[in-house]
Amino acid sequence: xxxxxxxxxxxxxxxxxxxxxxxxxxxxxxxxxxxxxxxxxxxxxxxxxxxxxxxxxxxxxxxxxxxxxxxxxxxxxxxxxxxxxxxxxxxxxxxxxxxxxxxxxxxxxxxxxxxxxxxxxxxxxxxxxxxxxxxxxxxxxxxxxxxxxxxxxxxxxxxxxxxxxxxxxxxxxxxxxxxxxxxxxxxxxxxxxxxxxxxxxxxxxxxxxxxxxxxxxxxxxxxxxxxxxxxxxxxxxxxxxxxxxxxxxxxxxxxxxxxx
Ligand code: SF4
Numbered sequence: 001x002x003x004x005x006x007x008x009x010x011x012x013x014x015x016x017x018x019x020x021x022x023x024x025x026x027x028x029x030x031x032x033x034x035x036x037x038x039x040x041x042x043x044x045x046x047x048x049x050x051x052x053x054x055x056x057x058x059x060x061x062x063x064x065x066x067x068x069x070x071x072x073x074x075x076x077x078x079x080x081x082x083x084x085x086x087x088x089x090x091x092x093x094x095x096x097x098x099x100x101x102x103x104x105x106x107x108x109x110x111x112x113x114x115x116x117x118x119x120x121x122x123x124x125x126x127x128x129x130x131x132x133x134x135x136x137x138x139x140x141x142x143x144x145x146x147x148x149x150x151x152x153x154x155x156x157x158x159x160x161x162x163x164x165x166x167x168x169x170x171x172x173x174x175x176x177x178x179x180x181x182x183x184x185x186x187x188x189x190x191x192x193x194x195x196x197x198x199x200x201x202x203x204x205x206x207x208x209x210x211x212x213x214x215x216x217x218x219x220x221x222x223x224x225x226x227x228x229x230x231x232x233x234x235x236x237x238x239x240x241x242x243x244x245x246x247x248x249x250x251x252x253x254x255x256x257x258x259x260x
Contacts, residue, residue: 009212010211010212010213011056011057011212012053012054012055012056012057012212012213013055013056013057013058013059013212013213013214014050014055014057014058014059014213014214014215014216015058015059015060015061015213015214015215015216015226016038016043016046016058016059016060016061016216017031017038017061017062017063017215017216017217017218018037018038018043018060018061018062018063018065018068018071018074018218019036019037019038019062019063019064019065019067019068019218020032020033020034020035020036020037020062020063020218021033021034021035021036021037021062021063021064021067021068022062022063022064022067022090023064023067023090023092024064024090024092024115024116026090026115028132028134028161028163028165028168030163030164030227030229031062031063033063036218037068037069037070037218038068038218040070040073040074040077042220043074043077044077046216046220047077047078047081047083048081050083050214051081051082051083055083055214056083056084057083057084057085057086057107058078058083058084058085058086059085059086059087059088060074060075060085060086060087060088061087061088061226064089064090064092065087065088065089066087066089066092066093066096066097071087071096071100072100072103072105075087075100075105075106076105079104079105084107084108085105085106085107086106086107086108086109086110087106087109087110088109088110088111088112088130089109089110089111089112089116089121090112090115090116091111091112091115091116091117091118091120091121092115092116092117093116094111094116094117094118094120094121095120097109097111097121098120098121098124101121101124101126101127106126107126108126108127108128109121109124109126109127109128110127110128110129110130110157111127111128111129111130112130112132113129113130113131113132113141113144113145113148114132114140114144119147119148119151122148122151122152122153123151123152123153123154125154127153127154127155128155128156128157129144129145129148129153129155129156129157130157130159131144131145131156131157131158131159131178131182132159132161133158133159133160133161133170133174133175133178133199134161134168134170135161135167135168135169135170135171135174136174137170137174138170138174138177138178138181141158141178141182142178142181142182142185145181145182145185146185148191149185149186149189149191153191154191154192155191155192155193155194156182156185156186156191156192156193156194157193157194157195157196158175158178158179158182158193158194158195158196158199159195159196159198159199160175160195160196160198160199160202162198162227162229162230162231163227163229163230164229172202172203175195175199175202175203176203179193179195179199179203196209197209197210198227198230198232201232209225209232210224210225213225
Protein backbone atom coordinates (compact mmCIF):
# COMPACT_ATOMS: atom_id res chain seq x y z
CA UNK A 1 0.00 0.00 0.00
CA UNK A 2 1.40 3.41 -0.98
CA UNK A 3 1.61 6.27 1.45
CA UNK A 4 -0.87 9.10 0.96
CA UNK A 5 0.59 12.31 -0.48
CA UNK A 6 0.41 15.12 2.08
CA UNK A 7 -0.24 18.70 1.03
CA UNK A 8 3.00 20.17 2.35
CA UNK A 9 5.22 17.34 1.21
CA UNK A 10 6.43 17.49 -2.41
CA UNK A 11 5.20 14.58 -4.54
CA UNK A 12 8.03 12.15 -5.17
CA UNK A 13 7.86 12.08 -8.95
CA UNK A 14 10.21 10.39 -11.40
CA UNK A 15 10.25 11.36 -15.07
CA UNK A 16 11.52 8.46 -17.17
CA UNK A 17 12.71 8.80 -20.76
CA UNK A 18 11.36 5.64 -22.43
CA UNK A 19 12.20 6.46 -26.03
CA UNK A 20 14.34 8.79 -28.07
CA UNK A 21 12.03 8.59 -31.06
CA UNK A 22 9.95 11.61 -31.94
CA UNK A 23 7.70 12.45 -34.86
CA UNK A 24 7.92 16.20 -34.26
CA UNK A 25 10.79 18.58 -34.80
CA UNK A 26 10.10 21.50 -32.48
CA UNK A 27 12.55 24.33 -33.18
CA UNK A 28 13.49 24.77 -29.53
CA UNK A 29 13.84 21.04 -28.69
CA UNK A 30 17.15 19.84 -27.24
CA UNK A 31 16.16 16.23 -26.50
CA UNK A 32 18.41 13.75 -28.32
CA UNK A 33 16.60 11.90 -31.15
CA UNK A 34 17.35 8.29 -32.10
CA UNK A 35 15.56 5.02 -32.84
CA UNK A 36 16.15 3.87 -29.27
CA UNK A 37 13.69 2.55 -26.69
CA UNK A 38 14.00 1.61 -23.03
CA UNK A 39 13.48 -2.13 -22.52
CA UNK A 40 10.60 -3.18 -20.27
CA UNK A 41 12.84 -5.42 -18.11
CA UNK A 42 15.17 -2.50 -17.31
CA UNK A 43 12.14 -0.31 -16.69
CA UNK A 44 10.76 -2.85 -14.19
CA UNK A 45 14.07 -2.80 -12.31
CA UNK A 46 13.96 0.99 -12.22
CA UNK A 47 10.41 0.91 -10.89
CA UNK A 48 11.38 -1.46 -8.08
CA UNK A 49 14.18 0.92 -7.11
CA UNK A 50 11.78 3.87 -7.16
CA UNK A 51 9.26 2.01 -4.99
CA UNK A 52 11.99 1.16 -2.47
CA UNK A 53 12.80 4.90 -2.30
CA UNK A 54 9.14 5.83 -1.68
CA UNK A 55 8.48 7.46 -5.04
CA UNK A 56 4.77 8.01 -5.58
CA UNK A 57 4.39 8.83 -9.28
CA UNK A 58 6.09 8.12 -12.59
CA UNK A 59 5.73 10.26 -15.71
CA UNK A 60 6.79 8.80 -19.04
CA UNK A 61 8.50 11.01 -21.56
CA UNK A 62 10.91 11.00 -24.42
CA UNK A 63 10.97 11.78 -27.24
CA UNK A 64 7.34 10.96 -27.73
CA UNK A 65 6.22 8.17 -25.37
CA UNK A 66 3.33 7.01 -27.60
CA UNK A 67 5.95 5.84 -30.12
CA UNK A 68 7.17 3.18 -27.69
CA UNK A 69 5.54 -0.07 -28.90
CA UNK A 70 5.10 -1.36 -25.33
CA UNK A 71 3.64 1.79 -23.78
CA UNK A 72 0.54 0.03 -22.29
CA UNK A 73 2.83 -2.55 -20.60
CA UNK A 74 4.93 0.27 -19.12
CA UNK A 75 1.82 1.92 -17.68
CA UNK A 76 0.51 -1.38 -16.30
CA UNK A 77 3.89 -1.94 -14.62
CA UNK A 78 3.60 1.48 -12.95
CA UNK A 79 0.01 1.02 -11.84
CA UNK A 80 0.71 -2.56 -10.72
CA UNK A 81 3.16 -1.16 -8.16
CA UNK A 82 0.58 1.26 -6.77
CA UNK A 83 2.21 4.34 -8.32
CA UNK A 84 0.44 7.15 -10.15
CA UNK A 85 1.11 7.18 -13.89
CA UNK A 86 1.41 10.05 -16.33
CA UNK A 87 2.95 11.03 -19.62
CA UNK A 88 3.47 14.06 -21.85
CA UNK A 89 2.47 13.85 -25.49
CA UNK A 90 2.87 15.91 -28.64
CA UNK A 91 -0.68 14.79 -29.62
CA UNK A 92 0.32 13.35 -32.97
CA UNK A 93 -1.66 10.29 -31.83
CA UNK A 94 -4.25 11.65 -29.41
CA UNK A 95 -6.55 8.63 -29.82
CA UNK A 96 -3.90 6.37 -28.30
CA UNK A 97 -3.55 8.64 -25.28
CA UNK A 98 -7.33 8.82 -24.85
CA UNK A 99 -7.58 5.02 -25.09
CA UNK A 100 -4.97 4.62 -22.35
CA UNK A 101 -6.64 7.23 -20.14
CA UNK A 102 -10.08 5.68 -20.61
CA UNK A 103 -8.63 2.26 -19.78
CA UNK A 104 -7.61 3.70 -16.40
CA UNK A 105 -3.88 3.48 -17.11
CA UNK A 106 -3.21 7.21 -16.82
CA UNK A 107 -3.88 9.40 -13.79
CA UNK A 108 -2.85 12.44 -15.76
CA UNK A 109 -1.32 13.42 -19.09
CA UNK A 110 0.18 16.61 -20.39
CA UNK A 111 -0.70 17.68 -23.92
CA UNK A 112 1.46 20.34 -25.51
CA UNK A 113 -0.61 23.15 -27.03
CA UNK A 114 0.24 23.86 -30.65
CA UNK A 115 1.50 20.37 -31.47
CA UNK A 116 -0.24 17.61 -33.44
CA UNK A 117 -4.02 17.42 -32.93
CA UNK A 118 -3.64 18.95 -29.48
CA UNK A 119 -7.24 20.19 -29.22
CA UNK A 120 -8.62 16.63 -29.41
CA UNK A 121 -7.74 15.38 -25.88
CA UNK A 122 -7.85 18.63 -23.87
CA UNK A 123 -11.32 18.07 -22.38
CA UNK A 124 -10.44 14.68 -20.91
CA UNK A 125 -10.53 14.88 -17.07
CA UNK A 126 -6.94 13.61 -16.92
CA UNK A 127 -5.62 16.24 -19.36
CA UNK A 128 -3.38 19.17 -18.51
CA UNK A 129 -2.74 21.64 -21.34
CA UNK A 130 0.93 22.60 -21.38
CA UNK A 131 1.46 26.19 -22.54
CA UNK A 132 5.11 26.80 -23.41
CA UNK A 133 6.09 30.46 -23.29
CA UNK A 134 8.97 31.44 -25.54
CA UNK A 135 10.34 34.97 -25.77
CA UNK A 136 7.78 37.18 -27.58
CA UNK A 137 5.33 34.26 -27.36
CA UNK A 138 2.75 35.76 -25.02
CA UNK A 139 0.12 36.31 -27.72
CA UNK A 140 0.50 32.72 -28.89
CA UNK A 141 0.16 31.35 -25.36
CA UNK A 142 -3.00 33.38 -24.78
CA UNK A 143 -4.47 32.16 -28.10
CA UNK A 144 -3.84 28.55 -27.05
CA UNK A 145 -5.25 29.20 -23.59
CA UNK A 146 -8.39 30.87 -24.92
CA UNK A 147 -8.98 28.05 -27.37
CA UNK A 148 -8.44 25.46 -24.61
CA UNK A 149 -10.94 27.17 -22.32
CA UNK A 150 -13.45 27.53 -25.16
CA UNK A 151 -13.16 23.80 -25.82
CA UNK A 152 -13.72 23.05 -22.11
CA UNK A 153 -10.22 22.17 -20.86
CA UNK A 154 -10.06 21.83 -17.08
CA UNK A 155 -6.37 22.53 -16.39
CA UNK A 156 -3.73 24.82 -17.89
CA UNK A 157 -0.04 24.76 -17.01
CA UNK A 158 2.30 27.61 -17.92
CA UNK A 159 5.83 26.46 -18.74
CA UNK A 160 8.65 28.93 -19.22
CA UNK A 161 11.24 27.89 -21.82
CA UNK A 162 14.38 26.76 -19.99
CA UNK A 163 16.70 25.50 -22.71
CA UNK A 164 20.06 26.84 -23.80
CA UNK A 165 19.00 29.36 -26.49
CA UNK A 166 18.73 32.73 -24.81
CA UNK A 167 16.68 34.14 -27.73
CA UNK A 168 13.88 31.74 -26.71
CA UNK A 169 14.03 32.57 -23.00
CA UNK A 170 11.04 34.70 -21.96
CA UNK A 171 11.69 37.84 -19.99
CA UNK A 172 10.47 37.98 -16.42
CA UNK A 173 7.86 40.57 -17.50
CA UNK A 174 6.54 38.15 -20.11
CA UNK A 175 6.30 35.33 -17.56
CA UNK A 176 4.61 37.62 -15.07
CA UNK A 177 2.08 38.91 -17.61
CA UNK A 178 1.34 35.41 -18.89
CA UNK A 179 0.61 34.09 -15.39
CA UNK A 180 -1.51 37.12 -14.56
CA UNK A 181 -3.61 36.85 -17.74
CA UNK A 182 -3.98 33.09 -17.45
CA UNK A 183 -5.05 33.38 -13.82
CA UNK A 184 -7.72 35.94 -14.79
CA UNK A 185 -8.89 33.67 -17.61
CA UNK A 186 -8.99 30.67 -15.28
CA UNK A 187 -10.96 32.57 -12.63
CA UNK A 188 -13.48 33.78 -15.17
CA UNK A 189 -14.12 30.35 -16.68
CA UNK A 190 -13.45 28.05 -13.70
CA UNK A 191 -10.29 26.57 -15.24
CA UNK A 192 -7.40 25.56 -12.96
CA UNK A 193 -4.20 27.42 -13.79
CA UNK A 194 -0.71 26.60 -12.53
CA UNK A 195 2.86 27.41 -13.48
CA UNK A 196 5.92 25.18 -13.38
CA UNK A 197 8.54 25.57 -10.68
CA UNK A 198 10.92 27.33 -13.09
CA UNK A 199 8.37 30.05 -13.83
CA UNK A 200 7.39 30.36 -10.18
CA UNK A 201 11.04 30.69 -9.26
CA UNK A 202 11.68 33.36 -11.87
CA UNK A 203 8.67 35.24 -10.47
CA UNK A 204 9.86 35.01 -6.88
CA UNK A 205 6.93 32.77 -5.88
CA UNK A 206 9.24 30.00 -4.68
CA UNK A 207 12.92 29.71 -3.90
CA UNK A 208 13.34 26.07 -4.82
CA UNK A 209 12.28 23.74 -7.60
CA UNK A 210 12.25 20.07 -8.34
CA UNK A 211 11.84 18.98 -4.73
CA UNK A 212 11.13 15.26 -4.67
CA UNK A 213 11.78 15.05 -8.43
CA UNK A 214 14.13 12.76 -10.31
CA UNK A 215 14.84 12.52 -14.02
CA UNK A 216 15.98 9.15 -15.42
CA UNK A 217 17.21 8.89 -19.00
CA UNK A 218 17.02 5.92 -21.35
CA UNK A 219 20.40 4.65 -20.09
CA UNK A 220 19.35 4.85 -16.44
CA UNK A 221 21.35 8.02 -15.73
CA UNK A 222 19.69 10.22 -13.15
CA UNK A 223 19.43 13.95 -12.71
CA UNK A 224 17.32 16.33 -10.66
CA UNK A 225 16.07 18.34 -13.63
CA UNK A 226 14.96 17.60 -17.21
CA UNK A 227 16.77 20.69 -18.45
CA UNK A 228 20.52 20.65 -17.79
CA UNK A 229 20.91 24.12 -19.31
CA UNK A 230 18.38 25.70 -16.95
CA UNK A 231 19.97 28.36 -14.77
CA UNK A 232 18.51 26.66 -11.69
CA UNK A 233 19.49 23.10 -12.64
CA UNK A 234 21.30 21.48 -9.68
CA UNK A 235 23.51 19.56 -12.11
CA UNK A 236 24.61 22.78 -13.79
CA UNK A 237 25.08 24.52 -10.46
CA UNK A 238 22.87 27.39 -9.42
CA UNK A 239 23.59 30.48 -11.44
CA UNK A 240 25.64 28.51 -13.96
CA UNK A 241 24.15 30.22 -16.98
CA UNK A 242 24.41 34.00 -16.99
CA UNK A 243 21.04 35.68 -16.74
CA UNK A 244 20.16 37.55 -19.91
CA UNK A 245 18.82 41.08 -19.83
CA UNK A 246 15.23 41.09 -18.62
CA UNK A 247 15.64 37.56 -17.31
CA UNK A 248 16.23 38.44 -13.68
CA UNK A 249 14.05 36.90 -11.00
CA UNK A 250 11.31 39.20 -9.85
CA UNK A 251 11.34 40.38 -6.25
CA UNK A 252 7.90 40.71 -4.74
CA UNK A 253 7.17 43.62 -2.44
CA UNK A 254 7.79 42.76 1.20
CA UNK A 255 4.95 40.80 2.74
CA UNK A 256 3.40 39.94 -0.62
CA UNK A 257 3.28 36.27 -1.56
CA UNK A 258 1.55 36.40 -4.91
CA UNK A 259 1.59 38.55 -8.00
CA UNK A 260 -2.13 39.15 -8.05
S1 SF4 B 1 7.58 16.80 -29.38
FE1 SF4 B 1 8.89 16.94 -27.57
S2 SF4 B 1 10.61 15.53 -27.95
FE2 SF4 B 1 9.55 15.87 -29.93
S3 SF4 B 1 10.66 17.53 -30.92
FE3 SF4 B 1 8.97 18.49 -29.78
S4 SF4 B 1 9.80 18.98 -27.74
FE4 SF4 B 1 11.22 17.54 -28.74
